[in-house]
Amino acid sequence: MTPRTPRIAVACSTLVTAGVAEPGSRTRRHQVPDPYVERVVEAGGLPLLLPVVDPAWAEAYLDLADGLLLVGGDDVDPSLYGALPHPELGTVDLARDRFEVALLRVAVARDLPTLGVCRGVQVMNVALGGTLWQDLPSEVASTLPHAGRYDASHDVDVVPGSRLAAILGTGAPGSGGSRVPVNSHHHQALRTVAPTLVVTARSPDGVVEAAELPSQRFFVGVQWHPERLPDAEATRRLFAAFVAEAARDLPSRGPAGARRRS
Ligand code: MN
Numbered sequence: 001m002t003p004r005t006p007r008i009a010v011a012c013s014t015l016v017t018a019g020v021a022e023p024g025s026r027t028r029r030h031q032v033p034d035p036y037v038e039r040v041v042e043a044g045g046l047p048l049l050l051p052v053v054d055p056a057w058a059e060a061y062l063d064l065a066d067g068l069l070l071v072g073g074d075d076v077d078p079s080l081y082g083a084l085p086h087p088e089l090g091t092v093d094l095a096r097d098r099f100e101v102a103l104l105r106v107a108v109a110r111d112l113p114t115l116g117v118c119r120g121v122q123v124m125n126v127a128l129g130g131t132l133w134q135d136l137p138s139e140v141a142s143t144l145p146h147a148g149r150y151d152a153s154h155d156v157d158v159v160p161g162s163r164l165a166a167i168l169g170t171g172a173p174g175s176g177g178s179r180v181p182v183n184s185h186h187h188q189a190l191r192t193v194a195p196t197l198v199v200t201a202r203s204p205d206g207v208v209e210a211a212e213l214p215s216q217r218f219f220v221g222v223q224w225h226p227e228r229l230p231d232a233e234a235t236r237r238l239f240a241a242f243v244a245e246a247a248r249d250l251p252s253r254g255p256a257g258a259r260r261r262s
Contacts, residue, residue: 006247008045009065010036011103013073014052014096028052028093035227036071036117039235043243052095055102062106067113067218067246070100070120072225075188081131088135090187101127113218113245115238118186121211121221128194128213136187142205146184150228153184156209162200163212163220167241168234180234182209182224189223218245 012030019025030051040047047069050061062068077092078085080101104127107114116124122132133139136146144154158170158178165171170178180201190208193199201210201222213219220242226235 003247003250003252005044005046006066006243006250007048007064008040008067008069008243008246009048009050009062009103010040010069010071011050011096011100012052013071014093016091016093028095032071033227035225035230036069039227039230039239040069040243042230042236043239045243045246050103052093052099055098058099058102058106062103062110062112065112066250067115067242068103068107069242070104070114070116070123070221072118072120072185074119075134076119076122076126076132078132078134080126083131083134086134086139088138088187097123097126104128108213108216108219111216113242114216114220115218115242116221117227118223118225119188121223122188122190124219124221125190125194125197125211128197130190130194130197131192133189133191136189136207140189140205140207142203142207144184144203144205144207146189146203146207147187148185150183150185150225152181152229153224154182154203155179156182156201156203156224158201158210159199162198163214163218164200164210164222167220167237169237182222182226182234183228184224186223217248218242 015029019027037047075090075092077094100123158165160171197211209223229235
């Protein structure tokens, strides 16, 4: 029998706007940009979109999933890492932050394959005890274009021997070395790196561009947007490695959580 398709939980991004019904009310919309869905499908995964709910439901949601994908979006609320808001802090959604932190804690406890993109790697860092630069342009001296580009934007140096290096094939003979061009669309970034998290790529100005938890079978975050570069070999390799790990040892039938409890 062929194994069933790996289910990839995709935590939704949110758009919070002023409500029209009552003064002071707010409306949250859940959304996932198409490229994330497309890359998961291309890699052989079945995307399951998770709305923001009470963090206590993180376990129940991940019972349904074989992998977890955290996508980009608005800024992370600095209260989560004990900082006051910087003047250039953008829109935040504390309920989304708390739900994603809860998802990550469950994912780590279960060793569930997890991929974080852009804001995703930032939430990974905060969930594990790290802090963020709230606004790179005003807090870190750099001439590199980190914000505003979904096409090629700057290089990153991938740390040899890391999981990321193995996935991307960097540093191997014929690979062209460990420097990879990436796109970049972020104004926040990792500041203090969480104790257990290992930095696996930096841009030439020193900004953290990728990190991973070596203790997990797949817990990888990247600061760039691989999903927006569908034809890049690095994109194909990253999503293929993620979904392949989620697909490992899947039963032919039954609920996603079954093999972990059996
Ligand atoms: Mn960047």
